[in-house]
Amino acid sequence: MMKTQSGTDRSTIISIDALGGERGLSAVVGGMLKSAHKNSDIRFIVHGPAPELSRLVNKHPTLRERTEIRHVEKTVSMDEKPSHVMRHGKGTSMWNALESVEKGEASVAVSCGNTGALMALSMLRLRMAPGVIRPAIAVLWPSRNPAGHNVVLDVGADIRADARDLLNYAIMGASYARNGLALKRPRVGLLNVGTEEHKGRAELKEAAQLIEQAAPAGDFEYVGFVEGSDISGRRADVIVTDGFSGNIALKTAEGTASLIRDLLNEAFRHTIFSRIGALFALTSLRRLSKRIDPRRVNGGVFLGLNGTVVKSHGSADATGISAAIKLAFRLEQNGFSEKLAARVASGAPRVHTGDNDKEQEAS
Amino acid sequence: MMKTQSGTDRSTIISIDALGGERGLSAVVGGMLKSAHKNSDIRFIVHGPAPELSRLVNKHPTLRERTEIRHVEKTVSMDEKPSHVMRHGKGTSMWNALESVEKGEASVAVSCGNTGALMALSMLRLRMAPGVIRPAIAVLWPSRNPAGHNVVLDVGADIRADARDLLNYAIMGASYARNGLALKRPRVGLLNVGTEEHKGRAELKEAAQLIEQAAPAGDFEYVGFVEGSDISGRRADVIVTDGFSGNIALKTAEGTASLIRDLLNEAFRHTIFSRIGALFALTSLRRLSKRIDPRRVNGGVFLGLNGTVVKSHGSADATGISAAIKLAFRLEQNGFSEKLAARVASGAPRVHTGDNDKEQEAS
Secondary structure, three states, X not given: OOOOOOOOOOOEEEEEEOOOOOOHHHXXXXXXXXXHHHOOOEEEEEEXXXXXXXXXXXXXXXXXXXXXXXXXXXXXXXOOOHHHHXXXXXXXXXXXXHHHHHOOOOOEEEEOOOHXXXXXXXXXXXXXXXXXXXXXXXXXXXXXXXXXXXXXXXXXXXXXOOHHHHHHHHHHHHHHHHHHOOOOOOEEEEEXXXXXXXXXXXXXXXXXXXXXXXHHXXXXXXXXXXXXXXXXXXXXXXXXXXXXXXXXXXXXXXXXHHHHXXXXXXXXXXXXXXXXXXXXXXXXXXXXXHHHOHHHHOOEEEEOEOOEEEEOOOOOOHHHHHHHHHHHHHHHHOOHHHHHHHHHHHHHHHHOOHHHHHHHHHO | OOOOOOXXXXXXXXXXXXXXXXXXXXXXXXHHXXXXXXXXXXXXXXXXXXXXXXXXXXXXXXXXXXXXXXXOOXXXXXXXXXXXXXXXXXXXXXXXXXXXXXXXXXXXXXXXXXXXXHHHHHHHHHOEOOOOOOOEEEEEEEOOOOOOEEEEEOOOOOOOOOHHHHHHHHHHHHHHHXXXXXXXXXXXXXXXXXXOOOOOOHHHHHHHHHHHHXXXXXXXXXXXXXXXXXOOOOOOOEEEOOHHHHHHHHHHHHHHHHHHHHHHHHHHHOOHHHHHHHHHOHHHHHHHHHHHOHHXXXXXXXXXXXXXXXXXXXXXXXXXXHHHHHHHHHHHHOOHHHXXXXXXXXXXHHHOOHHHHHHHHHO
């Protein structure tokens, strides 16, 4: 059980950036309320405009007694450049939410804000864990595996990744799968345009060798190159890729699922018979809908920092934000951040020191 | 109406590579039969083992009288490297199928074989159209647009693409959308990890400028950067990307659709009520299923060659192969290959000459 710096022993304090989401404060507080109802071990520090937050929070005694409101009005907008936010982000709700984690007041931060800005400020405030050269954003992806999800990273922390970054992602992704999906020895695949060894870019072939070598020490299995269709498949539990391809894949899948969902609703509304059919199949369809609802697996986790940050979807509603809070809570209760740092650090000396490998190994 | 070098005036002769598909000759002949039944203007030259092909073809008078069988047994395997096929591919069914187009015996080729090998041999036998520096594979992608599909390219001809290649893809993709989707002035988007101008790799920013400049002459509208979710969306009719990202996106979408389809079937089998529901909704569900069935839009079109080549999915069944044949026929009837070449050639002098731009413009 994680220790926290305040209040009851068993509770985890989550720092919430209340600004920056597309659906405003009521969605954020709605998500907090859902989580507070389900889990009595969660407490909040929420950063945003105090008058409105108080009004929303104080309606619900469950929430009021477990929430500390920190007033801030300055926000990071959705289209602000990360470089600009690095210079001028101080005093925003995002900055303050991360600072609560940095100071140890809270153990994990959740934000719906601008991804690039959140990553930039997270690196600035929390700094990278020892051995990490590039952090990554990992998501849980609905899949055919028994766990119901695969881990996919990087989905957008950085559009570039060289072979050593990809190795780093493999180690961090495996650690996430062990903690987030309870898999003892996760199978790691490297995303490519084909499974044959000769396919793809040069850095992928190099990364494949590095990852294969690191597998025994990293306590994972390397299954080789995988394709886009394997992201939701059974061949691997962890899919490693650069942030450009990962982001394209994630948004393409979201678009596909959303199109099919709409066509399905349309199909059921089409005739009187299909309407009757939908009524009969209601429970089963609801179960399916829940299974593929992206809101239920909402939350990209920033891996490789000194502290856990969960990025919720910008358009998340209360259900989505509650899912992000749940994920943050679960990871923190598992002591994930410390375990990950240990993994990366133990894998680090041989593989993360660039040109000094030989000297370091000799020393 | 296209002229062809044989038989009746109105007919289009399609050259079929019968080997290399995962489902064998019966799927190929099954697809030919479906197309022959639906369309009396199609004739075939089919390349493969004569004894077995004769047996399959001769069962059906409709097919027999419109099919010429060319015996060949050598095949290109699914995992053969393109470089190896370039040297040793002569005398394979794939080679011979392309040669029929090269010689003018047929006007378009269809193959289910190894994509990389098919592209390599296509470039060798048919050569690139004037002005093209890198051919691309384009697919029709189910979308929310009124046409029902968007054009996406490149989905795997080449894993690399620089800014000028992407411009080239934009011109070819717009031409395909005009002919394949009957859109007068297609809207072209460039795939990126965000729609803001500062996002993404350097070559994307450069490509964005080139494509914007080429839009008036190329008779298309440039809508800027688009994201993965826009591939199936309404913002653009043509989505331009490199072959690595395009291939990842295509296979990710296929995997997502296939997972949802299986979960949907499972949901309907789950209880007696859901089974009854499925019966009532049967017609509507079939319509939906047809709409998102990847077999119905089977066929990647190779753009930028002197002649049209359609790559059918390796795992295509008769329905899938028939869809690829239909696509090949339709494009050929439209004189697409000539129109595309004219477009690229007219866009070419300024944009495809590499370092000699200024000299060429001056001359």
